[in-house]
Amino acid sequence: MDFSFSEEEEQFRQEVRLWLKREIPARWFELDPGMWEETEESWAISREFQRKLGQKGWLAPAYPKEYGGLELSHTKRLILAEELAYNRAPVSVEVEITVNWVAPTIMLFGTEKQKKDYITRVARGEIIFCLGYSEPDAGSDLAALQTRAVEVGDEYVINGQKIWCSYGHLADYCWLAARTDPDAPKHKGISMFIVDMKTPGITIRPLINILNHHSFNEVFFDDVRIPKENLVGQKNNGWYQLVIALDFERSSIGVAARQQRIIEELVQYAKETKRNGEPISNDPLVRNELAGIAVENEVLRMMCYRIAWMYSKNLHPSYESSMTMVFASEVTRRLANVGMRILGHYGQLDRDSKWAPLQGRIMRMYLSSLSIGVGGGSNEIQRNIIAMRGLGLPRG
Amino acid sequence: MNLGLSEEQEMLKTSARDFLQKEFPKKLVRQLDESETGYSPELWRKMAELGWMGLVFPEKYGGSGGSFLDLIVLLEEMGYNILPGPFFSTVVLGGLTILSAGNEEQRNEFLPRIASGDRILTLALTEPSARYDAAAINTRATTSNGNYVINGTKLFVPDANVADYILCVTRTKEEQNPEDGITVFLVDAKSPGIECTLLKTLARDKQCEIVFDNVGVPQNNILGKPDQGWTIIKDTLQKATVAKCAEMVGSAQAALEMAVQYAKERVQFNRPIGSFQAIQHYCANMVTDVDGARFITYKAAWKVSEGLPAALDVAIAKAWTGEACSRVTLLAHQIFGAIGFTMDHDLHLYYRRAKAGEIMFGDSDTQRAIVARELGL
Incomplete structure (x- = not known):
């Protein structure tokens, strides 16, 4: 057992830190967009940064070299992910989905042409995919999706509605799950497609999220015609491909590192803030709360390390990823609550107020943390997976 | 980074599990729990013959030169089989303290006798x-x-x-x-x-x-x-605290496995209760607690074993593991229902020990106070 990093790995960490210090524009920290808070300006900065990361090879460090990756070791990828998150680099969900879900699925199931077309551009930081998964009547029961793709000549014609499509209004492509065989059992009639978001027949309607930002969309497909070659993998094998993609490396390591930073800020705040003439860091309740959340975050970090280590040993994690996701979401929500309690009245203030501590970050986290534990497979679904796949309990 | 056990540790784990399951059936565990001495001198000797008491002592003191992490592996198995007796007191509290703080004469006097099973310490x-x-x-x-x-x-x-x-x-x-x-x-x-x-x-x-x-x-x-002497005790407390975590992780693992097995077998409403989501989610929470406790314990144990500053990691491990393992045994009880509420059933043996472990060497509030201090609060 060895929890240390090699000297070379520590050097790599230093290299990443220095690079981030140089390359993240100051404006980004002024905007300080949290999860689900992208604006046009922050989106532009993110795309610029994505290309820089791509040039450096750090956007998709795991990819094979022929597709623009570095084939970096799992430990170095973990270090990179930790540093990006801790230093609040302009890397958000859209990159995670594009780089770690969609492209690896294309890598596994796509044609040579698709791989050359898309994966290299993903690795260079040139394109963003949004997900076309959920529908109004297909949330946790995703396989109930109804959007149809019908083969007509050299094309597929798509009709239907998707929802919760994050940054669909900004993405270049949609990674779409559609029904190609309505008569087959629901898991066996789904296929995966790449859809250019500029294709005629696509209508986007914004859904304003709880943070009062436009990040989600309803996406309507009205006789949207896409070339047949945009089918990825086998027709009607989409569910299998989709489930595999849900298992792709999602170590949540970024969550732990991001929260580490918040905890440090709260510790600092507690030391600097006086109540009744005394620093609140002297209050045993404050100490207990902050220490408690620091404990939980460290446990989360070890769960993440465990997953990275399993990958490095070619042990394929399954329920371990679900466990880590559930735990991460709960620690995030508790941290947001601890933060709100420590900031007290001031915790209510948003970034525009001169009175707002930590740029209003905590109150926005209090809101945004509701989404994890729901999106990407709710905690209830994840717990079912842990129980059935991990512990072998019978299907209900 | 490597979070796995070495080949030797895997062997130690397997042989310990086999030995303990064979030699310490729950019937005997109960007898020892109820006895005045709490251990069986005959089995104590057998454990010494297996080299367990001297596992972490250098060969010149009659040991086999194992590391603290080897001991952690063994303790986790002892927890898994809820081994009663003075092993922890003798080896962790007594032996390790003498090994690190004793003079040559004291080491020569005590360590070989501990290794051979001839001396019990606390x-x-x-x-x-x-x-x-x-x-x-x-x-x-x-x-x-x-x-x-x-x-x-x-x-x-x-x-x-x-x-x-x-x-x-x-x-x-x-x-x-x-x-x-x-x-x-x-x-x-x-x-x-x-x-x-x-x-x-x-x-x-x-x-x-x-x-x-x-x-x-x-x-x-x-x-x-x-x-x-306080520097000696601080060092011992650190080792003992993380060692206790390892024991608790083992016990919680066993309680989890018992509960999952029962959930698969117990039929109500014409189906195994483990097919109900309420029970499934309990089990998911339990394995999350057990796995989290295990890796946070390993991390602290590794630091201690390497001689690195470990005050924060040990406090984090104990703060989490103590409460997590108590939660696991509590949920196990909920799954077993009424049958778990009997003296005949084994689960209470784990439930009792989990709480005792949580208290020993400082409960979670105490540990969080240490964490707060270490965070610079």
């Missing part, structure tokens, strides 16, 4: 205040003709009822800093003036009250330097 640290900090040490040792005389009461001392020697933590000087003026003595448990009373406890482990009434101890029996 550490008398806590007092009626039930605290683990230096300020809580009020038992006095005063000089008399070049030797020392100990007076005071120690409480919650594990396995003192069967110990041959007691490492007694005393105050020898009043200093501004309570960590100064502490001296650790190796006390023959049969010395006149020692009165040991077995306490009746939740986990039916053998915790004792020891009253020292003018107990004479030769100066040679000082462990380490006089008045500077």
